[in-house]
Amino acid sequence: MAQFFSTSDADFDDRFVALLGAKREDAPDVDEAVAGIIADVRSRGDAALVELTAKFDGFDLSAGAMAFSEAEIDAAIAAVPEAERAALELAAERIRAYHARQMPEDQFWTDETGAMLGWRWGPVSAAGLYVPGGLASYPSSVLMNAIPAQVAGVERLVMVTPTPGGQINPLVLLAARLSGVETIYRIGGAQAVAALAYGTETVRPVDMITGPGNAYVAAAKRRVFGKVGIDMIAGPSEILVISDTDNDPDWIATDLMSQAEHDESAQSILITTDAVFGEAVMASVESLLKTLERREIASKSWRDFGAVIAVRDLGEAAALCDEIAPEHLELCVANPEALAANIAHAGAIFLGKWTPEAIGDYVGGPNHVLPTARSARFSSGLSVMDFLKRTTLAKMTPGALAAIGGAAETLAKSESLEAHGLSVRARLDQLNEGAE
Amino acid sequence: MAQFFSTSDADFDDRFVALLGAKREDAPDVDEAVAGIIADVRSRGDAALVELTAKFDGFDLSAGAMAFSEAEIDAAIAAVPEAERAALELAAERIRAYHARQMPEDQFWTDETGAMLGWRWGPVSAAGLYVPGGLASYPSSVLMNAIPAQVAGVERLVMVTPTPGGQINPLVLLAARLSGVETIYRIGGAQAVAALAYGTETVRPVDMITGPGNAYVAAAKRRVFGKVGIDMIAGPSEILVISDTDNDPDWIATDLMSQAEHDESAQSILITTDAVFGEAVMASVESLLKTLERREIASKSWRDFGAVIAVRDLGEAAALCDEIAPEHLELCVANPEALAANIAHAGAIFLGKWTPEAIGDYVGGPNHVLPTARSARFSSGLSVMDFLKRTTLAKMTPGALAAIGGAAETLAKSESLEAHGLSVRARLDQLNEGAE
Missing domain, CATH: 3.40.50.1980 (Nitrogenase molybdenum iron protein domain)
Structure with missing residues (x-):
C-alpha cells in the first residue's frame, strides 16, 4: 500500500522530500x-x-x-x-x-x-x-x-x-x-x-x-x-494525478495503476483536495490489485513509490507539482485549463477526467517519449525537432560591415584575438580605400 | 605548413579520411x-x-x-x-x-x-x-x-x-x-x-x-x-572556407588564422576551385604567421590540422563540406546563396567575401556557440530553445474519447498493459450507459 499524507502534517516537508528523493532505479553498472x-x-x-x-x-x-x-x-x-x-x-x-x-x-x-x-x-x-x-x-x-x-x-x-x-x-x-x-x-x-x-x-x-x-x-x-x-536516457515512468472531489475513484485508481504496471520502479502519485476521496482511491487500488494481470509489478511500484497527498487547495497542488515536474500529469478537476496555467513543469498534461493518460500512450497524437525523473524542469518530450538541426546564416554587405565591423575589431582586440580583428580590418581598409 | 592536396590526386580519399579522422584533442582523463x-x-x-x-x-x-x-x-x-x-x-x-x-x-x-x-x-x-x-x-x-x-x-x-x-x-x-x-x-x-x-x-x-x-x-x-x-560539450573550434578564384588571398588567410589562433587543436581548412589561389593563400598564411601575436598557437594548429584542398568544381566542394560538417563555414564565392542551398551540414554559414567569420563571433547576431567535431550533422548552435522546454497538452471530450478510445484499448491489450486499457474502458462504459 502506498503512503498517505497531507500538507497539514507536521512532518510533511520531510516526507515530501523523501518521496522526491527516493532512488527508483537500481541500474547495474555495466x-x-x-x-x-x-x-x-x-x-x-x-x-x-x-x-x-x-x-x-x-x-x-x-x-x-x-x-x-x-x-x-x-x-x-x-x-x-x-x-x-x-x-x-x-x-x-x-x-x-x-x-x-x-x-x-x-x-x-x-x-x-x-x-x-x-x-x-x-x-x-x-x-x-x-x-x-x-x-x-x-x-x-x-x-x-x-x-x-x-x-x-x-x-x-x-x-x-x-x-x-x-x-x-x-x-x-x-x-x-x-x-x-x-x-x-x-x-x-x-x-x-x-x-x-x-x-x-x-x-x-x-x-x-x-x-x-x-x-x-x-x-x-x-x-x-x-x-x-x-535522445534522452529515460528513467522509469511516472504519473501525477491532481483531482478534486468530483471524480470516480475507480477511474483514478486505474489511471494510477496504468503507470504502476509498467515497471516496479514506476511512480504513481495522487494529489487531491479531498482526503476522503484520496482514501477511496486507495481502497479502489487495493481492489484492482487483486485481479490485475501485472499485479505483482504494480503492487511493488505502488507500495515502494506510490503516494496519495491531501492538500488544502489547488494552489498547493500546483506548487507540489512543480517540485515533482512529472512526466505525465492528469488534471481531473473542474477547470483543468486554469490549473494547467499555474503549473510550470510537466512533460505532458492531460486535461479533465475524460482524458486518461493511456490515451496519450497510443492515439492522442502527442509523443509518449517524455522527460522522467524531474527532468521536465529543463527538457521536453521527443519531437520532430530532435531529428532536425538549425544552421544560422549571415551575409554582410560592404555597408553592413562598415556599420558593425569596427565594434567586432574592438572586441577582438580586447580578447587578444588579433587575427579575428585583422580579418575585419582588411575588408574595412579596402572599403576606406574605395571611398577615398 | 598545412597540407595541400587535390580531389584529382590518386590518394585523395585516404588523405581526406585521415584529415577527418585526425584526433584533435588530447583531453586528460580527469x-x-x-x-x-x-x-x-x-x-x-x-x-x-x-x-x-x-x-x-x-x-x-x-x-x-x-x-x-x-x-x-x-x-x-x-x-x-x-x-x-x-x-x-x-x-x-x-x-x-x-x-x-x-x-x-x-x-x-x-x-x-x-x-x-x-x-x-x-x-x-x-x-x-x-x-x-x-x-x-x-x-x-x-x-x-x-x-x-x-x-x-x-x-x-x-x-x-x-x-x-x-x-x-x-x-x-x-x-x-x-x-x-x-x-x-x-x-x-x-x-x-x-x-x-x-x-x-x-x-x-x-x-x-x-x-x-x-x-x-x-x-x-x-x-x-x-x-x-x-549545453553541448564543445570541442576545438573549426572553420571551412570555400572560395573561388575571385578573392584576396590575404583576406582568406586571416580568416583561416582567426580559427587557428584560438587553440593548437583548432582546424582551418580551405577548399578552392583554383589550386593557384590555394597556393597564394598558403603563402599569405606563412607571411601572416611571422608577425601574429598568437603565432605559436596558430602555427601548430595550421601545421597539424590545417589543409588546402583543390577541387574541380563547387559541387565537389559541397560534397566534401557535408562530410566535414564544419562548425563555421565561409562561402567566398560569386553566388554564396546557391552554394549554401547545396550544403546540408554546417553550424553557421557566412555568405560572401564581406562576411568574415569573426563578425559572427561578436556582432553579427547569431550565436557563436556552435556544434564542433562533425556534430553539425545532428545538432545546432546554442539558442533560446536551449532554455525553453515544451509541455504537450491533450483534452478529450466524451465524443473524442468515444471516437478513439477503442483503438487505445486494443493497442493496450496487444501490449499486455491491462490497466491502460481499463482506464479507457471505465470511461467508455459510462458513456455507453449514458447512451442507453
Missing part, C-alpha cells in the same frame, strides 16, 4: 562491459555482431539474416488481426498529424544595416531506432520514435531489435512499415547501438539514435553520444 | 578526480568550495566573498574604456534582436473528433553560466550564453567564474550586467559545476548549466547531466 562490446564491434564489425547475437539472443545472424527481408515482413504483417491493424493505423495517422504541426519554419530578414540574417532547419541524414525485444517490445513506441523522424524528412530511417530465439512481434514490424522504416536489423543490446554509431560491413552508420532500452543500451547510448546524437 | 570533487561539494557545501578555491585558484572565498557585490561590479565596470563599452553594447543589442526572433509559439487546436491538442513552451526556472578565467575569459561568450537565457524568460540567471589571485576581466562583468545576470560567484572548475547542480548553503541550485570550460568543467557537466540540463 559500463565496462559495454565499452568492451563497442570496441569489439568497431574492430570486428559483422563478425562481432554475429558472435554477440548468438551469445545474448541465441540467434544465428549468419548467412545474410542480419536484416528482415521484405517477404519476411510481409508474411508477419499478414498475420496481424484486423482490429489491431486498424488501431495501429489510427494511432499512426493521429501521431503524424500532431507532429506535422511541429515543423519549424526557416527565417530570413534584412536588418537596418543591410545585413541579411536568419536560419534554416534541415533533417539529420540518417536515424536509427532501437526497439527492445521481449516484454518491452511496444509497437506504439515504434510509431512514437519513427514518425517524428519521418515527418522531419530523415532520408534513411533504420531500426534494430533483438529477436531472442528468432521471435518478433508482428505489430512491431507493421508499426515500422507504417512509419517509413527502411531496414530492420535483428540485432540488439550495446552491440546494436555500436553498429548504428560506427557502422559495420552490413550496417551503415546513422547520425542520430533514439529509443528505449535496458541498462546496456542506455550505457551504450551515453558512450556513443557525441559521435552521434541521442 | 573523470575520477571530478567525481571526487562533486562528492565533496555535495557533502560539505560551502566549506568544500572555500577549500577547493584556495587550492586551485589561490583565492580566499571566506568571509562572504563568494559573490561579487554590486559595488564591486560597479567599480570594475566604471573602468571599462568607452570604445569597448560601446562595442559590447552594440553586440548585446544585435544578439538580443536575433535571438528574440527564435521564441517559438504555443499551438492549440481542436481536431475532427473534438479533442483539443497542442503544446506550450516555458523557460527553465534558473540557469547557470560557466565562464572560464584567465586567457579564455571572453566577454563575448557571456553575451552568447546569457542573452538567449534572458530572451527565453529564465527567471534566475547566475554566473560562475574562477578569479585566480582575485583577477577578473571587467568586460566580463559588464557583459554579465548587459545580459541580466543576477549573481556572479567567484568559483570555477568542477566545484562550481557541482555547486550549480546540487546547491550549497550559498549557491542555490539551477536547472540548466551552459558555457565552455576546460577538461574538468567538461567532465563535471557530463556527470551532472540528467540532474540538470547542459
Whole structure:
C-alpha cells in the first residue's frame, strides 16, 4: 500500500522530500562491459555482431539474416488481426498529424544595416531506432520514435531489435512499415547501438539514435553520444494525478495503476483536495490489485513509490507539482485549463477526467517519449525537432560591415584575438580605400 | 605548413579520411578526480568550495566573498574604456534582436473528433553560466550564453567564474550586467559545476548549466547531466572556407588564422576551385604567421590540422563540406546563396567575401556557440530553445474519447498493459450507459 499524507502534517516537508528523493532505479553498472562490446564491434564489425547475437539472443545472424527481408515482413504483417491493424493505423495517422504541426519554419530578414540574417532547419541524414525485444517490445513506441523522424524528412530511417530465439512481434514490424522504416536489423543490446554509431560491413552508420532500452543500451547510448546524437536516457515512468472531489475513484485508481504496471520502479502519485476521496482511491487500488494481470509489478511500484497527498487547495497542488515536474500529469478537476496555467513543469498534461493518460500512450497524437525523473524542469518530450538541426546564416554587405565591423575589431582586440580583428580590418581598409 | 592536396590526386580519399579522422584533442582523463570533487561539494557545501578555491585558484572565498557585490561590479565596470563599452553594447543589442526572433509559439487546436491538442513552451526556472578565467575569459561568450537565457524568460540567471589571485576581466562583468545576470560567484572548475547542480548553503541550485570550460568543467557537466540540463560539450573550434578564384588571398588567410589562433587543436581548412589561389593563400598564411601575436598557437594548429584542398568544381566542394560538417563555414564565392542551398551540414554559414567569420563571433547576431567535431550533422548552435522546454497538452471530450478510445484499448491489450486499457474502458462504459 502506498503512503498517505497531507500538507497539514507536521512532518510533511520531510516526507515530501523523501518521496522526491527516493532512488527508483537500481541500474547495474555495466559500463565496462559495454565499452568492451563497442570496441569489439568497431574492430570486428559483422563478425562481432554475429558472435554477440548468438551469445545474448541465441540467434544465428549468419548467412545474410542480419536484416528482415521484405517477404519476411510481409508474411508477419499478414498475420496481424484486423482490429489491431486498424488501431495501429489510427494511432499512426493521429501521431503524424500532431507532429506535422511541429515543423519549424526557416527565417530570413534584412536588418537596418543591410545585413541579411536568419536560419534554416534541415533533417539529420540518417536515424536509427532501437526497439527492445521481449516484454518491452511496444509497437506504439515504434510509431512514437519513427514518425517524428519521418515527418522531419530523415532520408534513411533504420531500426534494430533483438529477436531472442528468432521471435518478433508482428505489430512491431507493421508499426515500422507504417512509419517509413527502411531496414530492420535483428540485432540488439550495446552491440546494436555500436553498429548504428560506427557502422559495420552490413550496417551503415546513422547520425542520430533514439529509443528505449535496458541498462546496456542506455550505457551504450551515453558512450556513443557525441559521435552521434541521442535522445534522452529515460528513467522509469511516472504519473501525477491532481483531482478534486468530483471524480470516480475507480477511474483514478486505474489511471494510477496504468503507470504502476509498467515497471516496479514506476511512480504513481495522487494529489487531491479531498482526503476522503484520496482514501477511496486507495481502497479502489487495493481492489484492482487483486485481479490485475501485472499485479505483482504494480503492487511493488505502488507500495515502494506510490503516494496519495491531501492538500488544502489547488494552489498547493500546483506548487507540489512543480517540485515533482512529472512526466505525465492528469488534471481531473473542474477547470483543468486554469490549473494547467499555474503549473510550470510537466512533460505532458492531460486535461479533465475524460482524458486518461493511456490515451496519450497510443492515439492522442502527442509523443509518449517524455522527460522522467524531474527532468521536465529543463527538457521536453521527443519531437520532430530532435531529428532536425538549425544552421544560422549571415551575409554582410560592404555597408553592413562598415556599420558593425569596427565594434567586432574592438572586441577582438580586447580578447587578444588579433587575427579575428585583422580579418575585419582588411575588408574595412579596402572599403576606406574605395571611398577615398 | 598545412597540407595541400587535390580531389584529382590518386590518394585523395585516404588523405581526406585521415584529415577527418585526425584526433584533435588530447583531453586528460580527469573523470575520477571530478567525481571526487562533486562528492565533496555535495557533502560539505560551502566549506568544500572555500577549500577547493584556495587550492586551485589561490583565492580566499571566506568571509562572504563568494559573490561579487554590486559595488564591486560597479567599480570594475566604471573602468571599462568607452570604445569597448560601446562595442559590447552594440553586440548585446544585435544578439538580443536575433535571438528574440527564435521564441517559438504555443499551438492549440481542436481536431475532427473534438479533442483539443497542442503544446506550450516555458523557460527553465534558473540557469547557470560557466565562464572560464584567465586567457579564455571572453566577454563575448557571456553575451552568447546569457542573452538567449534572458530572451527565453529564465527567471534566475547566475554566473560562475574562477578569479585566480582575485583577477577578473571587467568586460566580463559588464557583459554579465548587459545580459541580466543576477549573481556572479567567484568559483570555477568542477566545484562550481557541482555547486550549480546540487546547491550549497550559498549557491542555490539551477536547472540548466551552459558555457565552455576546460577538461574538468567538461567532465563535471557530463556527470551532472540528467540532474540538470547542459549545453553541448564543445570541442576545438573549426572553420571551412570555400572560395573561388575571385578573392584576396590575404583576406582568406586571416580568416583561416582567426580559427587557428584560438587553440593548437583548432582546424582551418580551405577548399578552392583554383589550386593557384590555394597556393597564394598558403603563402599569405606563412607571411601572416611571422608577425601574429598568437603565432605559436596558430602555427601548430595550421601545421597539424590545417589543409588546402583543390577541387574541380563547387559541387565537389559541397560534397566534401557535408562530410566535414564544419562548425563555421565561409562561402567566398560569386553566388554564396546557391552554394549554401547545396550544403546540408554546417553550424553557421557566412555568405560572401564581406562576411568574415569573426563578425559572427561578436556582432553579427547569431550565436557563436556552435556544434564542433562533425556534430553539425545532428545538432545546432546554442539558442533560446536551449532554455525553453515544451509541455504537450491533450483534452478529450466524451465524443473524442468515444471516437478513439477503442483503438487505445486494443493497442493496450496487444501490449499486455491491462490497466491502460481499463482506464479507457471505465470511461467508455459510462458513456455507453449514458447512451442507453
